[in-house]
Structure formats: C-alpha cells, structure tokens
Amino acid sequence: MSGRYAALSILALGAGLAGGIYTERFHLNPTDMAENSGPEILYWVAPMDANFRRDEPGQSPMGMDLIPVYAGQESSEDPSTVTLSAAEINAIGVRTAVAQISDISETIETVGFVGYDEHLTSHVHTRVEGWIEELTVRAVGDRVLEGDILFEMFSTVIGSASAEHVRIMKEGNRRLLEISRNKLRSHGMSDRQIEEIEATGTTARNLQVYAPQDGVVIALEAADGMYLQPNTRAVSLTDLSTVWLIVDVFERDIARMTDDMTAFVRFEHLNGQIFKGQVDYIYPELDAATRTLPVRLRVNNSKRLLKPNMFGNVSLVPNKTRQALTVPTEAIIRTGGAERVILKTGEGTFAPRLVTTGLRDNFGGGGRTEIVQGLAPGEEVVASAQFLIDSESALSAGVMRMAPTGAEPARGAGELLAFDPQTRVATIRHGDLASVGWPAMDTDFAVKADIPVGRLTAGQQVKFEVIRGADGLLYINEIAPDDGIAATGVGVVEAVTADGKLTMSHDPIPELGWPAMVMDMPVSNLDVVEVPLGTQMEFDLAENADGMFVIVGVRPVDESAEIQENMDERDLILEMAAESFVVAGTIDAIDSDARRATITHGMIKETGMPSMTMDFDLLDTVDIAELPIGTEMTLTFERPDGMTMVLAAVDTAAPPIEVSGTINEVDPSSGTANITHGPMTDIGMPGMTMDFELSPSVEASSLPLGEELTLLMTRNPDFSMRLVGVITTEQVSQ
Template identity: 55%
Template sequence: MRGRYLALAALVAAAAFIGGIALERFQTGANDGASPGQKILYWVAPMDPNFRRDGPGKSPMGMDLIPVYEGQESGGDPAAVELSGAEINAIGVRTAVARMEQVARSIETVGFVRYNEHLTSHIHTRVEGWIERLGVRAIGDRVAKGDVLFTMYAPEVTVASSELLRAIRGNDTREIGITRKKLRNFGVPESEIDRMATLDAPADRFDILAPRGGVVTALEAADGMFLKPDVRAMTISDLSQVWLLVDVFERDIGRLSSRKTATALFEHLPGKVFQGTIDYIYPELDRTTRTLPIRLSFDNAEGLLRPNMYGQVKLVPENTREALTVPMESVIRTGRAERVILRLADGTFKPRLVTTGLNDSFGGGGRTEIVQGLAPGDEVVASAQFLIDSESALNAGLLRMAPTKEEPAMGKGALVSLDGARRIAEIAHEAIPALDWPAMTTRFALTADIALDRLETGKTVKFSAMRGADGLLALHELRPDDGVDAVGTGIVEAITGDGKLSLSHDPIPELGWPAMQMDMPVRGVETAAVPLGQPVRFDLVKDDGGTFVITAVRPAASKQADQDKRKDEPAKMDSPAPGPEPEAEPMRLTRTDGTINAIDTANRTANISHGPLKEIGMPGMTMDFPLAGDLSAESLVTGPAQVVIGLGPDGKMVLAGATPAKPPMKAVGTINSVDPQARTANITHGPLADIGMPGMTMDFPVADGVDIDALPLNAEIEIHLQQNPDFSLTLTGVSEGRS
C-alpha cells in the first residue's frame, strides 16, 4: 500500500511539473506573443496539443484552453516539443553530439598489485659463516645494485684466499685459475676476489653485494648471526615493474588472447590510467569461483603502484572498430525499446528509436554504441530527456517509427559490406521517412530466407525493414536495385488520347494492388507497339510524385527478362489439411480527396473519382468500390468528399468511410504567381468571412485536380479555398467574376 501512495505522489509531481511548463508557456505566450491586433487561430489543451477548439473552454482534464496566435502555430508533428530558452534553462537541458569513436568488446574485472617475481632475488650464502656488519636494517629499505648488504666471516673463504695468495706468489697460473673458481663457487663476488689478490695476508672478511636494485621485502639476517646456506638472509624485489593478478569469469574466457591490452584505474589516483599487457594466462580454472587467473604486467617506473593495491581493470582487444557513440545517460530504455531525444536544427526536440550496441566498454567509458537510428553529428539530449520525453506525444511519434510486417519501412542504398555467415549487411542508405532516419550507414540483421547470391558489395540495393518483439530492426527483404519496383500481368484494352494505357491487370502483391481496370501513365514506352487485347507483362517504377508509371511492356509468354532478375518461384506444395482459420489481419487504411459519383445500394458499391493513393503508389482514377461490411450505403451522399479506402490482406480494396467535403470558401483575389514544381500559388485575396480571416497575400498549395498552368495571373477572379483538417487552406479552383 505504501508503494502505491509513493507511485501516486510521483505521478502527481510529474503532472505538476509538466503543467507548470504549460502554464509558463501560456503566461509568456499571452504576455509576449500576443501583440495588439494579433489574431487567435484556435485554442488547444495545455497537456494535449492535438485537442483543439475554435473558442475558449475546458480540456478533458479540466484545464483552461490556451490560445494559439498567428505565428505561433506548431509544425504539425505531435511528437515534436518546442521549448523556450527560459524553459531549457529551468529544466537544465544539456546536449551532446553523436560522434565516431574506436570501440571494442572489452572485459572488465578487478585485481591486486603483486611483486614481479621475475624481478625478485633471494639472498643466500654458499658457505657457513658469521655476519659481522649488516648494511640493511629493516624491511622496506631501498638498495641499489652493487650495494653492500652485509660483511661475512667464513673460514672456508679465508682458506681459499690463502691458497690464492700462495699461487700468485708462485706465479702458478693454473693454480690461480682453480683458486679463483673456488672462491666464485663460494659466492664471493668478482670484485671481492680481485681485492683479495692484492692483499699481503689472507682475507678473513668479504662483502655480499646486492644483485639488483629494489626494495627489501624479507629480512632474516642480523648482526652476529651464524648463517648457513639453507637460510635465506633477505629478499630484494625490483618495483620498476609489477604484476596485477586478476580473475576473468568463465563466460569471458573465449574472448581472451595475449594480444589484448590492459588498462587499470586506482581509486587513490583519480584520472590516472595505467597501460599494461597480458603476461600469462594460467592453465587452471578456480573450481570454487569458476574464474581464470590472469597475470598482467605494468610499468611502474614512477613507483606509484604498490603491492596489494586494488585496481579496476579493463582488457581491450588489439583490433578495434569505429562506431557511432552517444553518452550513456542520453539513452532512454524501456521494456520494449530504446530511444533518444533528438534536438533538431529548428531548435525543437523529438524522440527517435535507436538500437544500441556496446555499453561503457570502450574508450574512457560512459558512452553507448548506436547501431541504428542516428548519424554522426546528430545532437541528442543528455540531461532532462525524461521531462522532454513525457512532454512529447510519444504514441504518435513512436508508432510511426515502428515498422511492422504489414507496413515495413522501405529503403534504398549502397551495399557497403555483407557477412553471409553472421547474416549482417551494412548499407549506406538514403533517408528512410518511415523511421524518421536521415541518410547514413547502418548495419542490419538479415532473416534466413533472404538469398545472398545475387548481392554484390558496392551495388545499389533495395530493402524492407521491420522491428521485432525485441525492439530491434531486421531486414526481411534485400535485393539488387534493378530499377523496377514491381512487375504486373494483364491485358491492355486501349490507348487513351493522352497516351495512357487502359489495362485490366491481375493483383500485384508487391504493391498491395487488387485486380482492377485502370488508366496508367507510361514513360519510355512506344505505345504504338503495345499489343492490344493480349496478355502482357509490364514493369512499374515509382516516379518523383510517388505514383507508379509503366516503363516496359512485353508479351506475357516472354519471361526471360524476369528470369534474369528473379529466381524461379518454388514449386507449389500440396495444400495441407484445413486447420483452424487464422485471425483476420487488420485492414490498411488510406485517405484521399475524391468525388462520389453514384451509389448502388442494392449491390453495395460506390463509383468514386479519387486522387492519387500515395501510400500504395496508385494514381488517381474513377472506379467502383465495394462498401466495407460496417459501412451503411444510406450514410453516403454524392459529391466531393474525403474518402477512406481500405486494403484488406487479400489485396481487395473497399470503401471504408467517407466524409462529405465542406463547400469551398470563396473570395475575390488575384493570383500573383505560381510555382509548378512546389504546386503553390501566391494569392492576394479579400476577407474570408467563414473563418474570420482578413485579406492578405500568402502562398496556397494547389489541389491535385487543378491545372496549375491554366490559372490566370494578375487578374481579379473568384478563388475557391478548401479548409483542411489541420486548418490550412488549399486552392481548389477559380471562376471568373466576383462573388
């Protein structure tokens, strides 16, 4: 119960904060944005910019609606969030740039500093004797190579020294060599033997010298001590190099190699990174901890590392790769997907789905690899992103960025690399509007049914991607770009006066088109040579306007051209025994403007002249549509309307709905200029009384059915304007004279 209260309190606090942003916008917008005479366009809810009304009132949450003035209109994207400079400062927005960085899959572990046993010397004598003067007094004393460790009296050395002097006096070279060798075997340093050879009397003392520089790590010797060969007098270790002993988990053993480099961090030395190498990989696993000991070697010329120090270690492969990275804190992780908040060029913020790779396992740490979704230079929010995330209309924004099997994201680009064994393709692709992705290079996983034998690196390819249950994108289609988007079969009935082919075609599954009769435009086709009344195959290519045109026509019996581009279809299998009917797949809906010409109530059909259906690339035409099962024929009226066309999983098209279009608004005006490419017209018009708009000069989009080249310029005419659902206006026609 206590947890529920805490959760409720957190929700109230979040709502209060977001409401505060909305209130602040309302106040600053009302005070700063509303200059005298500025017109209110509409009213919106503070918490839902999609809730609009023509006048003041209350939102569904009981909050006062906020006026939106001219010049303050949003861009129409419900996922985008606009923040003022004051709001950015208030919530502490910080951004970071996505950048390319060397990354590698490293192994992280911990370890302890140990003495390098290869640089350790144990001091023993080879004869018995007494220590008369000790040069080292305590453990930890530092010594240099050649320093006197202690002076020793040994009777055997005294006797050998006497023999050396006798051989020298007798000038017996052979005896001198034998005696010097005996002294060396007794452990007497060469410098001490040379000193003994210059004495007048046998030496009764000799010095034991340090064999290396370092630190005394063990000390058994003492003044006056009787020393035997089996007693260790002391131990000296050189700390200019040390070992770091670490343990690696069993799951990481397969990624170990002697070519990995090691980096170590120590808490008492913040910011100091030590570089080392793998010195030895032990052969036996610890049966208790299931870890494998690894010995690392580090340079310690500065003496900063001391035995038994605890350090954090990272083992990095010698070969790294370059990848796009962002700060770890900029990634918002949910149970189903990962996303970042992207700062756009116009200063707005927008969520974008991404696919991440390695996390905090490379470089200086604290960064995440982005496999899909961002391009170098993109600016992401690294703090306060959760507040912006809650402010944005994520449902609309993210649903558009989550392609499904029914509506995959289509793309095109150059195949950079192809790994058939791992089934990974790297593609430098163009912008993908369905994902809201810019042009960039992305690595995709490939499904098992994609044939790879026709793919060549460096060539242009087309692909379709969808997001799986794990939130990751994968390609379900990848093929060479042969310039043809689809191939259809049908019969050309006639050639129209404007050069189109009037044909009855079979269903085209690649485009989701059902069987129908339509007039299709052509490009590069000699229409006089097209056979009429005979089965043909035709190639379809999408033009710049998003509709398909026919680029080639050939007899249906000639399939050689298709065989050059496509594999033979697999042989049909015997139909399996009927089982339970699968659940019906949802119907795809697309909207367009059109005119309902006639309604056949008995047969439940409607004859409609519609505009282009750009979602499926179908040009505008007139055809009969069956009515959807839940659509009443009595609810339809003839005349202009916005029609909703449904495309079922069987490829059949039905009329799913229709909304009668409002009669166009009329005003007196003058067309100053037109832009045929942008399909806009600059118009100076009088007042529009229907919406209270004063006369002004502005650019209007021109409806698809209007011949823009035929519009009269610089003449006073009556213009017809249609108001769209987003309150924008479109020029739908003109007429001579004044209204």
C-alpha cells in the first residue's frame, strides 16, 4: 500500500511541474512562444465549411473544433475550386476525358426474337394420294440439299399415267407424247424421273419426291407406310443462312422509325459478337396487347450461330446523323435539380461546371452523353472519382451559385452568330459567364416568345440575360443590341477633381452590384466642364480596356425619360415596318418614271383603311414590266418607314368562281350584298344565303335584284368571298 501512495505522489509532482512550465510559456511569456511557434495562423476555419471563419479557436455550428489556416496555405482560387496533389490524384484514381465532337443519332433500343425466314422456307405436298414406301429424311433437323430424294410414294395414279406414257412413247406420236409428259408433271413427277422412264421404257411404280432447296428439316409429318393425301404437309424445309428477327417498337419511338435504319443485335450468350441487320418490313398494325409495333429484320446467319426463338437486344440506328459535343456518360453528375461535370482547370486543380445534357448512351457505340450547353470542345472533364471531388467542392458552396433564376439571371454579352425566327434559337459567341462558371464559347439559346427580336441581325454585338428553365436549359430572358453601356445609374455630380474625374454621389446600381456611395469616377469622351454640378443626373457606365468602369455619358433625369420615349417610338416604328398587309385589288395605271401605281383596293382590316382608289409608291424590288393592269389580283403592301404604305408584291388572282344565285339586297354604305347562291363545288361551299363583300370594280346601283344570275366570286387572302361581277340571263343567251 505504501508503494502505491509513493507512485501517486510522484505522478502529482510531475503534473505540477508540467503545469508550471505550461503556465510560464503560454501565459507568463507568450512572446517567446509566438517567436518559436512556426508559421503565422491567419484564421480558424470549420472543417466542413470553408466559408465559416473566425479569428480565434472555437467550434463550428456543427460542434466541430475549428482548424487553423497558416500563412501560405490560404487559397486564392474560387471557393469551388479543389486542389489535389499528384499523390492524392493517384490515390483516388482520377481519370479525365476530353469533350469532343461526335456523330450522334437517336437510336431506338428494343428487343426481339429470332425466327425462320419464311421467304426461304418450303413446304412439300404431294399432288396425288398414295403410300410412303421409302422415307429418306428421318427427323427434324436433318440437312438436305436441293435435289435430294425426300421419300418415295406408291400411287396407282402414277402407275397408270406412267404406263400410258410408255405406250404413247412406243407409238411415236410426238404431240400425244408431250401431252402425256405434262400430265405426269401435273401429278407432281419431276422431269428427272420422266427422263428415266423414257430412257428405260419401263413403267414407274413409285413417285419420287425431291428437296426443292438446300436447308434443314423443320417439320416432318411423313412416316414409313403412311398414307398421304394432297392436303397433308409432308415435309417443311428452311434455309438458315438468313433469319428473321421480330422486334417490338414502343409507341413513343414509332415516329422515329424508318425503313432505312441499320440494326445492331447482341445476344447474352454470344459475348462480344454484334450482328448487323436491315429493316425488312414494318408491320401496319400495333399489337393490341403490348401496344408495340412489330418490325421484321433480316440478319445474316452464315455461321449458323443464331437459332429460332433466341432472345436478343436490338439497337436501331438511323442512317442520318448530326454532330454534337459529347463526354463519357460516367463523367455526368446528376442531382435532383441539376447536372454538372468536374472540369480540370489546371495542373491538380478542378472545379464544377453546370451543364445541360441531351441524348445519352443510345448512339454510336454507347457510353457517351451529348452536352447541349455548358462545355466547349477540348475541355477536360473528370470521368472517375468525380464524386469525391464534387463533394469536396460542394463544401465550399461553390456549386449553389451556378443556377441563375428569374430573380438573379446570368448576364452576358457577345456576337450574335445566327438567329432562326422559326425556332427562336439564337447562337451567340459570348464571353465568360462567371455566374454559371462558363468560359467563352458558342452556345445555342432558346429565346422567350414575348421577347421582341425584330432588331436582331447576325453579326451584331448583343447583351443578354439567361435563366434556367425546368428542363435544365438556359434560355434568353432578355436580349438587345449591345451599345457598350454596361449599366446606367442616377446620382448627383458634387465636384470635378483636378485629374478630370467626376465626384458622384449615386444611388445603388443593381447591374454592377454597387451600393449607394460617393466616389470619383473617370470619364471617357466627355467634356467635364459642361457637366452641371449639384443636379440629379443619369449617367452611363462602360468598361474600358483595363476592366474599369468609366462614365461615357450624362444627362438630366427628365431628358433621359424623353430619350426613352423616343426609343420606344423608334421601336414601335421598327415593329410596324416589319408588318405586311395583303388585300385584293386592281392596278389601274402605272407611272414608270415616278415608280408609282394607281390602285383600287379592298378594305385593309389591319389598318382600318376602307376600299378606295389611290396612288402608291413601288418598292425597289418590284419589276414594273411584270405588273398587270386592270386585272383582279392579290396585293402585298409594306411600310418601310413604319408609316407610308408601298406596293411590295402582286399575285395574279385565280379565275373567278361561277355560281348561280340571286342578289336579294345591296348595302352601298358597307359595300356588301346579301346573296342566295347555289353550291360552290370548287371550294366545297354548300348553297346558302349570306352577305358578301363587293369588289371596288362593281357598281352597287347597277346590280339587278331578285333575278337569277351567274355570279362571279373570288376569294380574298383571308379566304372570305367577294363578288367581282355578274352575268345576266340575256348575256348568257347572247
């Protein structure tokens, strides 16, 4: 017991001594400790959240001890960037692949079963009844060659017919001999056996039945001694050098099914072997039970590896392909709300990149995915261990910022390479889109339907905003020609500095993320002497070559409103200039020198212009020599300046439709007539009573009422009918 007390006393003495040393070094003499403590601690950070930093030790919101970050260890990269050493890259097995342009086509994936090629299948019947005396083929699966004897059959019909043939042959009557030969052929006897009878001069007791083709026996009803009748299928043969594969195409894929597709077939038990086939027939009717469309394929089976009823996986590949950017499918990281890849940004550095994918796996040799947006050709992505890198990147919350919404759209600028007004797709060569982590590249964006695009032309510089839709694609929410103005602010010029800068007290500028502040702003192409002080102004900011924002224009706030009003008016004029109007009418006269035509036209509903005769200028593209005078035709007008209508095109109208009818009433004020007419078979209109527009060439007061007439009708561009003339009974008789 005394030994235990002695040991405890020694331990207590040692602990007291160590505590005294610790107190002296860390509390009484901290300077010496700091001088010998190694690298300086810059801050303390949470192990699971690099954005949680403190100036002193403590715990993170997750209850974990903060770890120190020493001088030289701080990261100057984007928070989402992950840096790995060569040893770490090797340890976790990082492999990369390059985004590349590939030929892709949307493949149809399905399954099918092998079957006999019925075009290469024969069924053997006899044409006379009899008994099998000798059966050569003994079982299903036996191989035969064309011309081999399948069986011999005793038949009284054959015996009597062959005896008669021998008799006629001895008589030497050639005409009767040929008739006898045809009789034997009609009984199913081959020319080969007929020649044997004629060579030997003896009567044939049995009928020899030969194989009509090479193949294998797939059905055998015949047996030794069996009584055969013509309705009995004795033997079935097929050639297995080619087989059918019946596949089922789902309803969703029928629209893409064509008869020029190439089929690639794989069977589990034939590992590594791919059989190529062609579409032989697309059946006209869906299977009511499976809701699939049967499609028949022809597959070469010269090696006899494919057996009927075998199950195979089939890829139907279109012959037409398109080129698109692709990456290995395994490189795509899919989450509930987005898709991304891990991009190799440098030696040992990686960062996430938000992408939008298209076709996946079902093209080419498989294993690759189409990238619709987010990558440029040649960029290097991680194809293995990307989930480890992605989880490390997500700790820095670097991925969450890459999803632009309507509230915070991603903004960019670039050159409009092409715009398709039908599909409303704009191809833009843009610079870096920092908010989504995209580099400079060419990207196709869909443009919202309510965005005006009348002023967009290929080759111009544009600025745009994009947001991400529910389908994952970025689409353009705003787009306009880029005049170089990055942002516009409102503020008061308080002073002009000695070096020519404007001291601005401005309101917040959301486009740049600037709060309200007072700052000295450089100017460009602006005379600062003429800028009024102490007046609220609107100013334009542009980015110079050094990446700094400079003031390029100032104006009073009320003047900016007037400028905006003028811009709105200009946009309205441009919008009106894009419209064209189609109406029926007649060219009455043409002044070639002035390029002007006198035209009588119907009502132009789009502008509310009534029917009238007036002069119109001709568009430069109109050939005066081809303009017919005095002919009812379809006229197209445009307003190049947004106001003045000019004749842009003419289309000679079809001959009027003749129909019998009666004019009941005429209203000259509205230019219409109430007419009861018979059927217009040319356009499928039944007989009826209704109001019709009168052509300007028709004099309303001269129209006869209540008489049976031949009415001349034409169709307006909007498919309504118009009365262009009448023929009375007297005129018809004359």
